Amino acid sequence: MKNNFLRVLGIENPDKKSIQDLSIKLDIPVQKLKYYNDYNILPDISELDKIEAKLSVKRYKLMLGMEIYDKELLNILRDNIDQITPILSRPYRKKSIEQKKLPIFQTQYGKLYNQDCIKLMQELESESVDLIFADPPFNLNKFYLSAINDNLSDRDYLEWCEKWIDECIRILKTGGTFYLWNLPKWNSYLADYLNKRLSFKHWIATDIKYTLPIAGRLYPSHYSLLMYTKGIKANTFHPDRMPMEICNNCYKEIKDYGGYKDKMNPKGINLSDVWLDIPPVRHKKYKAREEANELSIKLLDRIIEASSNPGDIVFDPFGGSGTTYAVAEIKERNWIGTELGPVDTIVERFSRLAEERDYLNQLRQAYNNLFTEKVKKERKKRGIWTDDTFTQLNEQGSLFNSDLVKQSR
Ligand SMILES: C[S@@+](CC[C@H](N)C(=O)[O-])C[C@H]1O[C@@H](n2cnc3c(N)ncnc32)[C@H](O)[C@@H]1O
Numbered sequence: 001m002k003n004n005f006l007r008v009l010g011i012e013n014p015d016k017k018s019i020q021d022l023s024i025k026l027d028i029p030v031q032k033l034k035y036y037n038d039y040n041i042l043p044d045i046s047e048l049d050k051i052e053a054k055l056s057v058k059r060y061k062l063m064l065g066m067e068i069y070d071k072e073l074l075n076i077l078r079d080n081i082d083q084i085t086p087i088l089s090r091p092y093r094k095k096s097i098e099q100k101k102l103p104i105f106q107t108q109y110g111k112l113y114n115q116d117c118i119k120l121m122q123e124l125e126s127e128s129v130d131l132i133f134a135d136p137p138f139n140l141n142k143f144y145l146s147a148i149n150d151n152l153s154d155r156d157y158l159e160w161c162e163k164w165i166d167e168c169i170r171i172l173k174t175g176g177t178f179y180l181w182n183l184p185k186w187n188s189y190l191a192d193y194l195n196k197r198l199s200f201k202h203w204i205a206t207d208i209k210y211t212l213p214i215a216g217r218l219y220p221s222h223y224s225l226l227m228y229t230k231g232i233k234a235n236t237f238h239p240d241r242m243p244m245e246i247c248n249n250c251y252k253e254i255k256d257y258g259g260y261k262d263k264m265n266p267k268g269i270n271l272s273d274v275w276l277d278i279p280p281v282r283h284k285k286y287k288a289r290e291e292a293n294e295l296s297i298k299l300l301d302r303i304i305e306a307s308s309n310p311g312d313i314v315f316d317p318f319g320g321s322g323t324t325y326a327v328a329e330i331k332e333r334n335w336i337g338t339e340l341g342p343v344d345t346i347v348e349r350f351s352r353l354a355e356e357r358d359y360l361n362q363l364r365q366a367y368n369n370l371f372t373e374k375v376k377k378e379r380k381k382r383g384i385w386t387d388d389t390f391t392q393l394n395e396q397g398s399l400f401n402s403d404l405v406k407q408s409r
Contacts, residue, residue: 005037008065009057026050040066040155105347110325110335112343117317120338121167129336130235130312132168133303133324135181135295136161142293146341158189164317165190169197171315175235177201177307180226181295183210187224198228206275206299225275227307239306240367241268243375251378266387267368275302293320300327301360308333322346330357 006014009022014037023030028047036043043051048059063073077084100123103111113120137144141151152160165180172178178198180190191203204225213219244264245254257264281294300323308314310332316324319339326349328335339346366372369387371379376386 003037004040004066005062006033008062009051009055026054040068042066042068104343105350107329107350109329109332110337112319112322112325112346113336113338114340114343115338116340117338118164118167120336121164121171121317124171124315124336126170127173128313129171129315130173130176131179131304131308131314131333132172132176133179133181133300133314133316134164134168134318135293135316135320135324136164136318137293138183138186144341146339148340158186158193161186161190162193165193168315168317169230172230173235174231175233176230177234177236178226178228178230179303179307180228182224182226183220184222184224187226191226194226194228198230199232200226200228201234202227202273204273204275206278208278208280210280225303234307236307236309236312239271240302240364241265241369242271243268243366243372244370246371246375246379251375251382252384264370264387266370268370271302271306275299295320295323297323297327297356297360298363300324301331301363304328304331304333319343319346322349326350326353326356327360329353330360 003011003014006019006022011018011022019030019033022028023033026033026047027050028043032043032047035041042048042059042063048062051057051062052059060073060076062068063070101113101115101120104114105112137148137150139150139152139154139157144150168178178194180187180194182190187203191200194200202225204227205222206225207222209219209221210223211220244257246252247254257269278299279296281296304314304324304327308331312333314324314328314333314335316335316337319325319337322337322339322343322345325335325337325346329350330353337346371386376388379386380388
């Protein structure tokens with residue numbers, strides 16, 4: 001969207017002279033023209049009149065070219081649906097004449113490609129994947145082996161994100177789920193884009209500190225994980241339930257849970273939209289590729305368990321060190337992945353999947369139970385209630401015999 005104002009006025013590569021000439025022709029100061037161009041602002045009415053009179057460029061052409069869609073413009077489009085639909089229905093995607101690339105690596109469940117994710121997605125069928133997780137570069141001027149430019153202007157970065165998001169939406173099945181991992185700064189814009197195309201489900205704040213404190217600003221302490229479904233309802237959503245938080249010394253519960261212990265589900269606490277238990281991957285021993293911004297397999301385990309079933313197709317456009325692919329393989333989901341840079345780390349990771357499988361199995365022992373076996377034993381020893389204390393479940397699955405719970409508090 002850069003330079004759109006001047007581009008619509010016929011100046012493709014603006015330089016000092018071309019802007020000066022335009023300024024004279026339109027009788028609008030150079031500074032103002034630059035301002036409209038740099039900030040994508042529509043000129044005021046008197047200037048729009050000058051533009052129309054001198055250049056025959058109408059206000060709506062400028063608005064469309066600058067992607068400024070106000071209510072009035074949208075009303076005009078809506079009132080002319082029959083004229084506009086045939087234009088929009090013309091095929092716009094160029095048919096690729098390139099040879100379709102073959103996967104560079106295959107496993108029992110997955111296919112890994114070594115190419116640009118947009119190009120790969122253009123080869124994939126519409127409505128063909130069940131779950132997408134995307135962790136793009138954050139445009140923080142970081143070095144990637146893929147040699148991508150991670151220092152784009154804000155506009156160019158967001159425009160690139162919109163491009164690959166469009167393809168993700170196309171290949172996602174109706175009822176499929178799309179997760180987007182990014183900094184809150186970028187997700188605040190991308191959520192607006194997604195809200196117009198998919199159904200918003202959650203903004204999950206994941207507490208991982210990612211930079212040093214900066215003077216005059218709050219300490220950035222969470223990543224944003226957006227969750228959307230295509231269509232109103234997700235085909236699959238069975239999030240894990242979490243164990244109760246327990247004091248490591250006295251084994252009593254740490255939180256009050258609003259005084260509703262007698263209504264608690266013995267399968268655990270509802271997962272909230274604030275995740276405090278996802279570890280950063282820092283230690284080199286556990287980090288598959290230093291520059292790849294590797295995510296914890298605990299995060300992908302939670303997402304894949306919640307929003308897919310064995311046999312489903314999981315897609316991740318930004319391979320990095322292959323965290324999504326490793327977890328999908330362990331969980332017997334089919335997966336499709338791509339990485340623009342070298343893929344040796346991903347391939348190598350698959351040779352030691354057993355370690356990651358063991359770690360996930362261990363983690364999962366704590367999920368979907370109010371207490372781990374160890375905590376249960378310790379609480380019983382101390383005469384504190386556990387879910388075994390309750391012998392009967394009511395129809396909703398809530399616990400009876402609340403007197404015992406109250407006694408223990
Ligand atoms: C933030 S990392 C992903 C890390 C990954 N989630 C993990 O846990 O290992 C983003 C990755 O996307 C890759 N990448 C950037 N642009 C790409 C593109 N257009 N197509 C495919 N991969 C791309 C980068 O090389 C980088 O490895």
